[in-house]
Every structure is written in C-alpha cells, then in structure tokens.
Amino acid sequence: MLASSDYTRSKRSSQFNYSIGTGRLGLALQEEYMNHLREVQTRIGFQYIRGHGLFHDDIGIYQEVETEGRTEVFYNFTYIDRIFDSFLAIGLKPFLELGFMPEKLKSSEETVFYWKGNITPPKTPKKWAQLVEATLVHFIERYGFDEVVTWPIEVWNEPNLTNFWKDADQAAYFELYKLTAMTVKAIDARLQVGGPAICGGSDHWVDDFLTFCKKENVPVDFFSRHAYTSKPPVKTADYYYQALEPPKDMLDQFTSVRKQIDAQGFKHLPFYITEFNTSYSPINPVHDTLVNASYLASILVNASDSVDGFSYWTFSDVFEEAGIPKSLFHGGFGMLALHGIKKPTYHLYEFFSQLGDSELYRDDSLYLTERIDGTLVALAWNYSDEKGDVDERLIEFALANQSKAVFVQKERLTESDGNPWRTWQQLGRPRFPSQDQIERIKKTMMPKVETMQLAPGSVSVTHKLAKNEVCLITCLPVDDETSSYRDLDDSKITSY
Structure with a gap:
C-alpha cells in the first residue's frame, strides 16, 4: 500500500x-x-x-x-x-x-x-x-x-x-x-x-x-x-x-x-x-x-x-x-x-x-495522478495473456489526512461492462446488425460506474481488479450541504 x-x-x-x-x-x-x-x-x-x-x-x-x-x-x-x-x-x-x-x-x-x-x-x-x-x-x-x-x-x-x-x-x-x-x-x-x-x-x-x-x-x-x-x-x-x-x-x-x-x-x-x-x-x-x-x-x-x-x-x-x-x-x-x-x-x-496534470506514482498496474485542484485520479489495470481465470489483483493507495469526506468514483471496463464485443457475441454475432441490435449493443458499451463516500481522516482506496480489467478511480473532497436542509430525513422515505 x-x-x-x-x-x-x-x-x-x-x-x-x-x-x-x-x-x-x-x-x-x-x-x-x-x-x-x-x-x-x-x-x-x-x-x-x-x-x-x-x-x-x-x-x-x-x-x-x-x-x-x-x-x-x-x-x-x-x-x-x-x-x-x-x-x-x-x-x-x-x-x-x-x-x-x-x-x-x-x-x-x-x-x-x-x-x-x-x-x-x-x-x-x-x-x-x-x-x-x-x-x-x-x-x-x-x-x-x-x-x-x-x-x-x-x-x-x-x-x-x-x-x-x-x-x-x-x-x-x-x-x-x-x-x-x-x-x-x-x-x-x-x-x-x-x-x-x-x-x-x-x-x-x-x-x-x-x-x-x-x-x-x-x-x-x-x-x-x-x-x-x-x-x-x-x-x-x-x-x-x-x-x-x-x-x-x-x-x-x-x-x-x-x-x-x-x-x-x-x-x-x-x-x-x-x-x-x-x-x-x-x-x-x-x-x-x-x-x-x-x-x-x-x-x-x-x-x-x-x-x-x-x-x-x-x-x-x-x-x-x-x-x-x-x-x-x-x-x-x-x-x-x-x-x-x-x-x-x-x-x-x-x-x-481525465487524468491529472501531475504524476504521483506508477508501477506495473497502477498510475496515480493529481489535478490542479487536488483531485486524485488513478488508472489501474490487470493485463493477462493466460487462458481461463486468473487471480484478482488488489490495488491500494493512501490519501493524505482528509478533514472532509472523500467521494470515490470507479469507472470499470470488464468482460461484462464496457465490452460491446461480448454483447454482440451473445446476440449471435450479427454480421450486419439491425437498428434494434445496434441499440442493444450500444447500451452495454459504457463502463460500469460505482461510487462510495469515505469518512474524514486518514483513508485509503482499495480495488480488486478482475482479469484484464481497466479502472479509472477519481477521488475528490465532499462539500457536504446536508445540514442546510431543514426537514430532510431519509428514514422517512419508504424502505429506507
């Protein structure tokens, strides 16, 4: 780490x-x-x-x-x-x-x-x-x-x-x-x-x-x-x-x-x-x-x-x-x-x-950068030429001591996310696809987006990379405005 x-x-x-x-x-x-x-x-x-x-x-x-x-x-x-x-x-x-x-x-x-x-x-x-x-x-x-x-x-x-x-x-x-x-x-x-x-x-x-x-x-x-x-x-x-x-x-x-x-x-x-x-x-x-x-x-x-x-x-x-x-x-x-x-x-x-202007760190699976405004942006990847399954690769990096909560967004390319070639296979590999087939393929061509919020203090970001996954991780401080809402109470929302 x-x-x-x-x-x-x-x-x-x-x-x-x-x-x-x-x-x-x-x-x-x-x-x-x-x-x-x-x-x-x-x-x-x-x-x-x-x-x-x-x-x-x-x-x-x-x-x-x-x-x-x-x-x-x-x-x-x-x-x-x-x-x-x-x-x-x-x-x-x-x-x-x-x-x-x-x-x-x-x-x-x-x-x-x-x-x-x-x-x-x-x-x-x-x-x-x-x-x-x-x-x-x-x-x-x-x-x-x-x-x-x-x-x-x-x-x-x-x-x-x-x-x-x-x-x-x-x-x-x-x-x-x-x-x-x-x-x-x-x-x-x-x-x-x-x-x-x-x-x-x-x-x-x-x-x-x-x-x-x-x-x-x-x-x-x-x-x-x-x-x-x-x-x-x-x-x-x-x-x-x-x-x-x-x-x-x-x-x-x-x-x-x-x-x-x-x-x-x-x-x-x-x-x-x-x-x-x-x-x-x-x-x-x-x-x-x-x-x-x-x-x-x-x-x-x-x-x-x-x-x-x-x-x-x-x-x-x-x-x-x-x-x-x-x-x-x-x-x-x-x-x-x-x-x-x-x-x-x-x-x-x-x-x-989307990477930052400054390079902070790099190795064979992680590239960490920083934007001018202090936002950390990391690129992580797990290339493998092996047939079949391979072990996930854990990447982890620390953030400096944060006085604010940290918003973390992960944009993931995996075999099932942001991989339209796989969808095309599942559709039977249409040689000259119809407009309906094209639209179905396009719905799966974007990366999967995952978000979370980390509490203030010394925190680290971890992620497990699947085989051949490529992931962009963006970390930025949260300006929390929750207290400005007078009557906000999530517990009163049905099922929350």
Whole structure:
C-alpha cells in the first residue's frame, strides 16, 4: 500500500494524445468517418492525425492533361482541401505522410491494400519533387505559413517492407528521401521533414538512415518508427490470430531506438512512433476486445519516457486496407467500431484524458495522478495473456489526512461492462446488425460506474481488479450541504 509520503510529484506527460492514425485520407469524405472523428476529438482530443494516401488517385491531386499534343500537369486540390478543412475545424492538424505514388508517376505496377496504393519510386523524380512543392505551397497559401510550419512532413511509409516499397530497396528510398527533404527545405528551411517511418525488425535502418543523412548533408528534423508486438500469425480466410509479446517488449523497442538515434549524434532529434498497436493486422479480433485496452495501458503510461509523440493506429473501423469490413466486429484497428460503437480501447484513451496534470506514482498496474485542484485520479489495470481465470489483483493507495469526506468514483471496463464485443457475441454475432441490435449493443458499451463516500481522516482506496480489467478511480473532497436542509430525513422515505 502507498502512503502519501511516498508520492513524488512530477509533471505528467500528455504524449498519449499527440496523434491518431486513420485509414487512407480519402475515407474522410465519408459521413460515418467524420462522425467518428468528431467523437474522439470531442471526448479525447488529439493534436495531429496521420494517414496514408495523400497522393493516391482517389484524392486526385496529381493529374496530367493532354492539350494539343502536349502533356500538362494539373494539381487538383478540391478533395484534399475539403478533408483538411474538416480536420482543422475540429482542432486536428495533419501529420503529413507523403505517399503513395500517383498512377501517372508510377515506375511499375506493384501496389498494396485493397485500394491499391502504388509502392514504386517515381518514374520521373523531377515530377515527384514538383508535386511535393506544389502541394506544400498550396497548403501554405490556403492555411498560412504559421499553421503549416507546425505540420510534420514524413516521407513515405515503412520502406523497409516489400509490401510498402518496391523490393524494400534502401538505396532507392534514401534517394527519394533526399530529393523530398531538399524540396521541402527549398520552400522554407523552417518546415519540418523526417522519416523513415520503418516498422520493427529492421532497426539497422536507424543507423543506415542517419548515417546517410550525415554523409549526404540531408536535412532530418525528426525520426519516425512504427511498433507492434504481435507474433507470427495463424491465418484463416477472414482473420489473423496472433499471440502478443509482453508490453515491456514495445517499451524496450522505444528505448533501444532512442539509444541508436542518440549514438549517431542526434540527441536533439524528436522521436515519433507514428503507428502503434498490439497487432499489425486489421483483421485480428484482439483489437475488438478488453485485452487490447488492458495491454496498452502500460504503454500509454510509460512510452513518453523514450518517445516524443506517438500515434494509435487507428481511431475508426471505417477502414479498408483488407477490403470493406465484412461484419460489425471484424478485428479492425479502430477505437470505434462501425455505427459509432465504443470499444474498450476508446475508453482507455478517454480515461487518460481525465487524468491529472501531475504524476504521483506508477508501477506495473497502477498510475496515480493529481489535478490542479487536488483531485486524485488513478488508472489501474490487470493485463493477462493466460487462458481461463486468473487471480484478482488488489490495488491500494493512501490519501493524505482528509478533514472532509472523500467521494470515490470507479469507472470499470470488464468482460461484462464496457465490452460491446461480448454483447454482440451473445446476440449471435450479427454480421450486419439491425437498428434494434445496434441499440442493444450500444447500451452495454459504457463502463460500469460505482461510487462510495469515505469518512474524514486518514483513508485509503482499495480495488480488486478482475482479469484484464481497466479502472479509472477519481477521488475528490465532499462539500457536504446536508445540514442546510431543514426537514430532510431519509428514514422517512419508504424502505429506507
């Protein structure tokens, strides 16, 4: 048990909401997508949004027009303006990811995803540079330099994988990065450009990339990487099933890469995790479950020790990398399922948005914070990857000597509370649920709320966590006004 004297107050990091990931940007033209985004922005509040497909043809920025036997380039910003206007209107800044290759600039046919993002280098590098320049200049003209200079500009996505960059050709990526970074800086040296947005398993790219930048005198303003902790999958027609490494594995990845960056002489360089989750697959059922939230709790608590900003992948199941979703719950990355149904991971993030400004204590199952007004807010979790039942975990912390009674509120995510996936199972897993079924599921998507009042004096708060439970505990003093009521007598109420 903690005693109040054990608390060491320090400023709490708020990097948990630095950025949120999204499916390809063209999805922002859908009504349900924007409804989901407004919801997470209202209740959680992210600074940036990052997604693929800025230069994909469904947005159509790069176009070639035949005029009197000549080919002329036309840059069409109709859709991207509509998308970025919508983001900025709700307080979200774009975290620009430059890619994939427009159809007219591709050097060969290789693509990724259901929506066929082309992953090849430009057949005409000069035209790629002109596309980058024209796009950024347009953004500056539309939104103002003071706004656009705050948008990080990331070059490509996971070029260390053949899925995302033809042949995972490192030399070709480095040349693309150099051309792009130089183009960005030629517009204005204050624009922030970085990369290489690699995923885990290829961290030799960290040294290789930074060595290249030093040797070639190529600008780099931040380093970006992705992180997932799922083991090799068991694949079926519609799903990936993957065991997970312990949460510490992801935290160790962050620490290791930070050390590599520093060792290369880039201690000043911000380090962003621009994608992270448990599984890297958009058809892994773990994303829909309580386990996902319980697993990620310690990541959100501890990641900021090594990382300057991180981005959960993704906010919504309006997402089509593996095709149009085939059922309500299908293993999608989103915090929100289709129809605006809140998954446990959504509530984990909302819990984080309610934590205090100061950190008092943390361990492997408890994070204790304090708000400016003195309210204590604790997050507790009990992640387990074991099959079957596990022992409850007791958490307990002390409050300082209180002259007033203390109101305690517990908001609990358990297998039976705030877990709509379970309700969907009980309804027979309707693939395309009726409105009645959707409403029944929504009635069970909120955490269970329990309240109590503790007497004045030295008190402690205890709670037993069920398997994979996540619980937000808020403690605040009570200003008791009972005595101001002249004729109040609860004993006269029937059955009291």
